[in-house]
Amino acid sequence: MNVMESYDCLESLAKRVTDELIVTNLGSVAREWFHIKDRDGNLYRPYMGHPTPLALGLALALPHRRVVAIDGDGSLLLGLSVLPVIGAQNPSNLIVIVIDNETYEATGGPASFTAGRADLAGMARAAGVPNTWLVRDLPAFDGALDAAYRGNGTSLIAAKVKPSTRRVGYAPLDGPENKYRFVRYVERTEKLNILKKPKKALPQDVKPR
Amino acid sequence: MKEETVQIFLRGLKRAGIDFIVTLPFTQAARLLPALAKEPSFKYVQVNNEGDGMVIAAGAWMGGKRPALIVENTALCLGAYALAGLDGMYGGMPMLLLVDHRGSYGDGGGYWYFAGGQMAPVILDGLKIPYTTIDNPAGLEEAIVRGQATVEASSRPAALLMGCTDHW
Numbered sequence: 231m232n233v234m235e236s237y238d239c240l241e242s243l244a245k246r247v248t249d250e251l252i253v254t255n256l257g258s259v260a261r262e263w264f265h266i267k268d269r270d271g272n273l274y275r276p277y278m279g280h281p282t283p284l285a286l287g288l289a290l291a292l293p294h295r296r297v298v299a300i301d302g303d304g305s306l307l308l309g310l311s312v313l314p315v316i317g318a319q320n321p322s323n324l325i326v327i328v329i330d331n332e333t334y335e336a337t338g339g340p341a342s343f344t345a346g347r348a349d350l351a352g353m354a355r356a357a358g359v360p361n362t363w364l365v366r367d368l369p370a371f372d373g374a375l376d377a378a379y380r381g382n383g384t385s386l387i388a389a390k391v392k393p394s395t396r397r398v399g400y401a402p403l404d405g406p407e408n409k410y411r412f413v414r415y416v417e418r419t420e421k422l423n424i425l426k427k428p429k430k431a432l433p434q435d436v437k438p439r
Numbered sequence: 440m441k442e443e444t445v446q447i448f449l450r451g452l453k454r455a456g457i458d459f460i461v462t463l464p465f466t467q468a469a470r471l472l473p474a475l476a477k478e479p480s481f482k483y484v485q486v487n488n489e490g491d492g493m494v495i496a497a498g499a500w501m502g503g504k505r506p507a508l509i510v511e512n513t514a515l516c517l518g519a520y521a522l523a524g525l526d527g528m529y530g531g532m533p534m535l536l537l538v539d540h541r542g543s544y545g546d547g548g549g550y551w552y553f554a555g556g557q558m559a560p561v562i563l564d565g566l567k568i569p570y571t572t573i574d575n576p577a578g579l580e581e582a583i584v585r586g587q588a589t590v591e592a593s594s595r596p597a598a599l600l601m602g603c604t605d606h607w
Contacts, residue, residue, distance in 0.1 A: 253498075273501070276494070277524030283491045287498020287506075290482060291459065295502075311487040315495070319484065406530040413501055422503040426591050 232366065232392040236329045237262050239371050239389050243298070243327065246379065249419060251295060251412075253285040255302040257336040258394040259329050263300060264401040270415035274401055274408055279309030282326050286316055289324035289384075292420065296323050296379075303330040303344045303388075310353060316384050317358020325378045326354075326386040335393050344388075351388040361385040440470045444576045451583030452507065453480060457535065459504035460484065461492040465511040467539050475509070489514035493521040497532035505587065507535040512542060512600075513555035515562040522566050522596060531595030535586050540572060540600035563598050574602030 236259055244267040254260045256275040264274065276284050285299035306328055316324070332345035344350060351364040360383035363374035371389050378385035403411070410425070417424050448471055452460075460481045464472055476483045482504065486492040489510045496506035508514065515522075515538065525532045541548060542556020563570045569589055573582050582599050589597035 251502075275528060277520070277528060279490075280494045280521070280524060283494040284498040284501075287495040287500075287504075288502045289498075290484065290495070291499040291502025291504045309488075309491060312491045312495075315484065315486050315491065405528040409501075409529040409532075416501060416503065420503060424501070424503050426594060 232332070232390045234366070234368055234371065234389060234391045235396070236331065236389075236391045236394050237266070237396045238368050239327070239329065239391065240266050240300070242368065242372055242375060243300075246375065249295070251285075251288050251292070251297045251416065252300065253281045253288070253297070254300045255281050255305050255329070257302065258396070259300055259302060261398045261400055262394065262396055265396075265398040268401065270411050271419075272408075273412045275405065278305045280305070282306060282316070283309060283312045285324060285326065286312065286319070286321070289321040290319060292416075293321060293323055295420070296325070299324070299326045301326060301328050303328060303332060303342045303350060304334050306350055307343060307348070313354050313357035313359060316354075316386075317360075320358070320360065320383045322381065322383055324384045325375075326384070327375075328386065328388045329391055330388050331391050331393050333393055339393060349388075351386060354386040354388075359384050359386050362388070364388045364390070366390045440467065442470070444579070445471050445474050447576055447579045448583070449474065449478065451580035454580065455507075455535070455584045455587035456505045457507045457583075457587065458482065459496065459499045459506040460509060461486060461496050461506060462509045463487065463489050463492065463511075463514065465539060467511070467541070468509060471509070488517055490518045490521040493518045493534065494525065496534040497525050500533050505533075505535075507537055507587075509537045511539040511555065512552075512559040514538065515559045516555060519562050519566065522568070526566065526595070531593075533590045533594050534596050535583070535590050536568070536570075536596055536598035537583070537586075538598055538600050540602050543572070543600070543602055545574070545602065559600060568596050568598055569593065570598035570600055572600040572602060
């Protein structure tokens with residue numbers, strides 16, 4: 231029986247966060263992270279299977295910037311094929327936290343395969359991810375997170391948690407708004423011009439409002 | 440693929456400002472991919488599943504890169520979930536899809552190409568992704584540049600379907 235809650239793990243992560251780019255899974259993790267630490271550098275709710283590869287793309291594009299994926303067991307199980315890619319690329323600025331509640335919680339709680347013999351940290355290790363932990367209590371999670379922040383190479387922490395008991399509301403922003411807020415944050419903090427600017431100046435007789 | 444076609448690809452990608460290449464190796468690109476991998480102006484990422492690659496490309500775009508995928512036609516079957524998810528959740532993520540269009544009109548290579556070949560335009564139409572098809576390498580460089588212009592204007596994916604033998 232797992233003793234941690236995802237909320238406890240996320241609170242622990244929040245104490246460390248400064249300018250990280252953070253991509254969350256959908257479902258309760260997105261709601262809890264929004265509740266604990268909403269900020270412009272958060273991208274919420276990519277589809278299942280997408281938080282980790284999306285974070286990998288960010289980490290490869292910005293190798294000096296720390297990127298954290300907060301994924302889930304069901305989501306990562308859907309996209310296991312990304313693990314060898316992470317192992318091969320091995321960006322030191324990427325930390326993947328898998329909130330492993332061993333269920334498809336949002337659907338009412340059918341077990342995922344991590345409730346049985348499947349071990350996501352072991353799969354990541356076998357795929358070439360150099361720093362992996364399977365943790366079952368908060369001190370172990372904190373220790374793994376400390377090591378991941380100091381780590382050389384990508385880190386993946388599979389955190390065994392019980393289904394969430396917190397009931398916090400949905401983030402009151404939709405996906406496109408979240409995307410633009412996030413990209414503007416990257417532009418601002420990295421001094422990049424990502425979003426397309428109009429190529430042609432407005433005619434001189436048209437004044438911007 | 441002829442060496443001159445490899446060079447056309449490289450020129451087109453550079454002119455388009457592409458700096459992040461995602462691919463899953465496929466037969467027709469056997470000569471192209473090593474050239475891309477050793478070209479320092481591209482970050483080169485090989486994947487196991489093109490759907491992962493599309494999401495990695497989306498992340499790279501959010502980090503300031505201009506990504507392109509170089510894939511075979513079945514990538515659109517595998518990647519339809521990724522493209523639809525990125526579109527449905529975020530209103531699309533800009534990336535250029537350069538697709539080997541085996542199994543299209545005129546391909547006498549083998550029946551096995553046609554399942555993916557015939558699905559490719561159907562999936563692009565279904566996802567409302569603008570695309571064009573070319574079957575002559577003479578137009579390839581310009582088509583890549585125009586494709587990236589479409590990506591940047593629409594802030595969504597655009598695709599170039601490249602007809603069978605002449606390109607590869």
